Amino acid sequence: MAGRNVMQLRPRGDTGAMPYSPQRDLATLYVPAMREALMGLDQVNWRPFFQEWMAGCNITQDDLAEGIKRFVEAHRLFTGVPSITEPVQAFERSGFNALSPAIQAAIYFRIGEVIAAGFFIAIRDVTIQGQLPPNEDEIARTVAAARKMAERLTGVLKTPTTSQEELETTIEALKVECEDRKAAMCRLHDMVHDRDRQLAIKAGELHAAVSEKEGAQWRMQRRKLWQTLKDWWSWRVHRRRTKVTSSPS
Numbered sequence: 001m002a003g004r005n006v007m008q009l010r011p012r013g014d015t016g017a018m019p020y021s022p023q024r025d026l027a028t029l030y031v032p033a034m035r036e037a038l039m040g041l042d043q044v045n046w047r048p049f050f051q052e053w054m055a056g057c058n059i060t061q062d063d064l065a066e067g068i069k070r071f072v073e074a075h076r077l078f079t080g081v082p083s084i085t086e087p088v089q090a091f092e093r094s095g096f097n098a099l100s101p102a103i104q105a106a107i108y109f110r111i112g113e114v115i116a117a118g119f120f121i122a123i124r125d126v127t128i129q130g131q132l133p134p135n136e137d138e139i140a141r142t143v144a145a146a147r148k149m150a151e152r153l154t155g156v157l158k159t160p161t162t163s164q165e166e167l168e169t170t171i172e173a174l175k176v177e178c179e180d181r182k183a184a185m186c187r188l189h190d191m192v193h194d195r196d197r198q199l200a201i202k203a204g205e206l207h208a209a210v211s212e213k214e215g216a217q218w219r220m221q222r223r224k225l226w227q228t229l230k231d232w233w234s235w236r237v238h239r240r241r242t243k244v245t246s247s248p249s
Helices: 022-040 048-056 061-080 087-094 101-125 136-154 164-246
Strands: none
Touching: 022 061, 022 101, 048 101, 061 087, 061 101
16 A cells, blocks of 8 residues: 555643554544444435435436445455555455445445544544644644645646745744734633633622522521510410419319
């Protein structure tokens, strides 16, 4: 297989820590992601966009079912047959590549949708509030390369490839943009913190006021009860005295 770059991360401030490659997690995470994608290909889960795609490309449910079977067969072949060393060999042998591009695109679309959705959720989980993601440099490079590619597609950029200097310039611009966003997020975080503190103070004042009111009501009720007891006791004493006075000698 062709060589590829593997991202290695270390905790910030600890240069001696063992490097960690999140890309290797894909070997584990891809399987449940593919299972989710395949569930999305069930007709009961089709979104309007996908329904239009299927109808516009004249893809039947039988066509899609055949595509799914050949797609998963390619995975079985690649993971179970050592003589298959390239993914394309597995897809060729399973017959997936022989299907119409529309059927292939339908399956790849759903997988890409699941992976992208997973990224948007996961990146927030690993980002501390008010800070940028731990892999911000990698994201900036990817965005910069994608923007340059888009410029080439639209004809704005005439050169067939992006020079390293152009890429670095775009990356630096993205970093400045990220720093501006980070500062804005920090300001927002401070505003939220101040608002929470003010709400906590108001809540404390309200609790104190309620407690004082409840205390005043309890003291009033206690006085009323005490007065009732005094009245009852006075009534009993008076009744006894009345009985003694009125009894025959």
